[in-house]
Amino acid sequence: MKADTKRRPEPEPPFTRAILDAVPHPVVTLSDTGQIVDANVAAEAFFEVSLPVLRRRPFAEFVPFGTPLLGLIDQVRLRGAPVNEYRVDLGTPRNGGERVVDIHVAPVSERAGHVVVMLQERTIADKMDRQLTHRGAARSVSALASMLAHEIKNPLSGIRGAAQLLEQSAGDEDRALTRLICDEADRIVKLVDRMEVFSDERPV
Secondary structure, X not given: OOOOOOOOOOOOHHHHHHHHHHOOOOEEEEOOOOEEEEEOHHXXXXXXXXXXXXXXXXXXXXXXXXXXXXXXXHHHHHHOOOEEEEEEEOOOHHHOOOOEEEEEEEEOOOOOOOEEEEXXXXXXXXXXXXXXXXXXXXXXXXXXXXXXXXXXXXXXXXXXXXXXHHHHHOOHHHHHXXXXXXXXXXXXXXXXXXXXXXXXXXXX
């Protein structure tokens, strides 16, 4: 029986472009020299420049200096296998500061040295979770400072009171020691008072 030699037709370029633009995450294709070959609408929005501008400049100019993304791209070219990296900040003054993304980089098998980079921005919920974690840590520090202040001051008050009672019936030599106890207790109280700044929830 003769094998069926018919092949499915290749997608038309406009159709391919429509598919690429339908992807909600930034997708960028890079040449073997690091030049941007193509990018979808989401990538234009992420980098806040048009596709013609993206194509005119190296990809390294649109990401932070020293970002691990560039190392991942080199790794994919070297190994010929896709890699993923999570929670990478690609924020720059151009795109408005912190932009934490998950990164997916894969080689283009039909063209040597070409890679596809897809960026997936972390969700609003994830950002809120990180903010709540930071606030929770701040509250823990406040609670710890308040507890320590309370637990340290109470015994110090007892020590100072006992030293004052001893001072009343002590001789001159011993009175110097009881005075030293009171002075050192007062010094510790002042240090604890300075620590209590961490438990003050008023705006600085």
